[in-house]
Amino acid sequence: MKKIYPTLLMSLLLAFTVQAETSTYRLTDFFAGESIIRLEGKADSLDFAIPLSSIADVKEAVLTLDVVSSRALIEKRSQLVVRFNNATIGQIRFDPARPSLISEVKVPNALWRDGFNTLTLEVSQHYANQCVDGSAPELWSEVNMYNSTLQISTTNNVSNFTFDKLNGFFNPGIGGVRAVSLVTATDTEDDIKQRTLSLVSQGLALRNQYQPLAIQHATFPEGYVLPELRDTTNQSWTDKNIQRYERSAWYTTQVRKNQDTLLGNIKSITEPLHVLVGTAASLSPVLSDTQVDSIDGPYLNTQVTPAFSIGDRVIIPSTYRLIVSGITTEDVHKAAEALAVMDDSINMVSQISVLSLSGMDATRMQKHHIAAPDNTYTFQDLGISSAQFRDEGDFSKRASFMLPADFYVPENASVGLLLNFGYGAGNGPGTVLNVKVNDELIHGLALDNPNGQVFKNYKLSVPARYLKGGVNNIDFNVTLRAPLAGVPCDEVAGKHLVFQLENSSAIELPDAGHVAVQPNLALFGETGYPLARFESAPASTIVIPSQDFIDSALTLSAKLAQVVKAPLLNMSITSEMPEDMKGSAIILGTPESLSQVQQTEFTTAIEATKKWSYRLQNSLHNRIRNATQDMSFKAMKIDGNIVQKSDLGPQAILTAHANPQSEDTLFILAAQTAELLNERVNDLVSLSMWGQLAGDFFAWSDDNSPSLVMQVSETYEIGESDDAWLQLRLWLSNNPWYWLIGFVVLVFIVSLLIYLLLKRRNQKVQDTW
Secondary structure (H helix, E strand, C coil), X not given: CCCHHHHHHHHHHHHHCCCCEEEEEEHHHCCCCCCEEEEECCEEEEEEEEEECCCEEEEEEEEEEEEEECCCCCXXXXXXXXXXXXXXXXXXXXXXXXXXXXXXXXXXXHHCCCEEEEEEEEEECCCCCCCCCCCCCCCEEEEECCCCEEEEEEEECCCCCCHHHHHHHCCCCECCCCEEEEEEECCCCHHHHHHHHHHHHHHHHHHCCCCCCEEEEEEECCCCCCCCCCCCCCCCCCHHHHHHHHHCCHHHHCCECCCCCCCXXXXXCCCCEEEEECCHHHHCCCCCHHHHHHCCCCEEEEEEECCEEECCEEEECCEEEEEEECCXXXXXXXXXXXXXXXXXXXXXXXXXXXXXXXXXXXXHHCCCCCCCCCCEEECCCXXXXXXXXXXXXXXXXXXXXXXXXXXXCCXXXXXXXXXXXXXXXXXXXXXXXXXXXXXXXEEEEECCXXXXXXXXXXXXXXXXXXXXXXXXXXXXXXXECCCCCCCCCCCCCCCCCEEEECCCCEEECCCCEEEEEECCHHHHHHHCCCCCCCCCCCCEEEECCCHHHHHHHHHHHHHHHHHHCCCCCCEEEECCCCCCCCCCEEEEECCCHHHHCCCCCCCCECCCEEXXXXXXXXXXXXXXXXXXXXXXXXXXXXXXXEEEECCCXXXXXXXXXXXXXXXXXXXXXXXCCHHHHHHHHHHHCCHHHHCCCCCCEEEECCCCCCCEEECCCCCEEEECCCCHHHHHHHHHHHCHHHHHHHHHHHHHHHHHHHHHHHHHHHHHHHHHC
């Protein structure tokens, strides 16, 4: 036995030895504003958050700042202070002789913490030693957030992989997983491929919150081939070595991309974590007999597989894996449902047997993060925190909330804002509060009471048309100014200034119907509509021509779950084109595979021969929209198109159409090949591209900006079946000429009726004479 100890010790060391991973991020990756920020006045600051995963330990972090400052600043009194989690880590002196500079600041490892870390850039700017006008135009400096970078080295700190660590792996912060492989048996059941894989993808993506997650599907072979052992110890494949090899994740070096290409196309899994999905019988070739026997129903398990090595040569590295399994395919699906909704933090175990699930109603789950019409919510109910602003300067607080995608109200409806806020004494001229709703200014208030003031239930009545389906933003912009001293070269410090907005403030929503204008890719990208709805959760389908497109379908379904903030329980993936395409669907394919889709009624068609709308139509449409400030994306009544034979080149195209077989929307997503489509889908779900979805024709060739965005199809209205009156009202709102014609006809009818009644009465009076 003594001879075994060194071998076991070496295996454990190899299993848990981790290397530091170094990554470089632009500061724009953590900052949603402009790529160049401008800091003005005597003092100004900017805070933004840098997230860090709980499984990452920082070994080294260096912040590189690209700064430009005004030549008017004096050297000894002007500087940029860099703070990290309220600790000063760097001071950069502004030099008028060197207005452009690049400075490196090391971030101490001890200051990093799990979750969001606050990086503060604060300037002190002076153009003279005395009598400085704080609003002078020469007091400025700029930080190029795009060129500024954070280089960080992290290591994985997980040795005991339990479910409470899963949120650390799938995390929006640095160190989180951005790609994952779902591994199944070659002959896995159709139900798992159609329903369960999508649900597993969604459950993992929801943990990533807003960060996209690329999904790859792979299959392990029915049997393994023992690698050749070439080392100085002359080791051979003994029974002991074979057992050690079987306990490792040997299949990660032999997985195949999909089951349609059994020969060739063998690749390794390089992600730190992968997921095994399948029944106990199908996963038995890669699990131990003991583990297979322990699966007696819906089953979830986390493991750290041991490394397999001979001497100092690592043949199979250690890896983390998540197992989603069960006796039957329904058990596997139930385990995937539990994975999608479970709270990881309270499960400090590595094995879970799911006994039952309740509340798994698709419609109910899609409402969790949406404010329902005809209700009153406090800001606290909506997850909006209180805010307190101190000192002189400009401040802002954004309150965001979700409304149903098909939120529709009459033109005369209003929303009530009941605000609880207050400000302290000693404000100077120019101290104001401005309130915006979706960038529309709705109210301004001068905070000019010298003794301060507190407001409770300060009511603002906002036209409901300022709200929209999806994400709505209420911005509170506050400017605090110190009082004037009245003496030259003397200023009153603004440290005493304070403004406070309480999260006990509330919003009163009016009653609303559920009707939306389609097609609208912007609404699809922001809410997942019409695949996800407020009043119902209809079955939706992602149609793929073959298993070569499964990666794209899984990645897209994962992104939609992030958009909806809930798993789409009624979504399925099928490789067979339904004869009767009911409901909303997304069809993936190439021009050749899409030839079987009936597209004759569509304004644009993607087939072997393609039908495009005139670019003139888009240009004319945009000019008229800009001139009339019409943001409804209503299509022009122009039917011109070009039929041509060509390929799509390096780009992908997403189109939306009225489903000719139902009252829903049909989406078509195409690229020239399956591999290219997978690349373009990964570009589409990126943070930089997804938010740019608009119109009903969207083309792109990278993750920076779309090649073309158009609205070319006729718009139509869809809603719930019992809201026919609302659909009619919305249709009339989008076609105001019919209102005018109807009004003229109504006036004519009423006038004619009055004329006939008066004529008859006059006749009766004459008869009595």
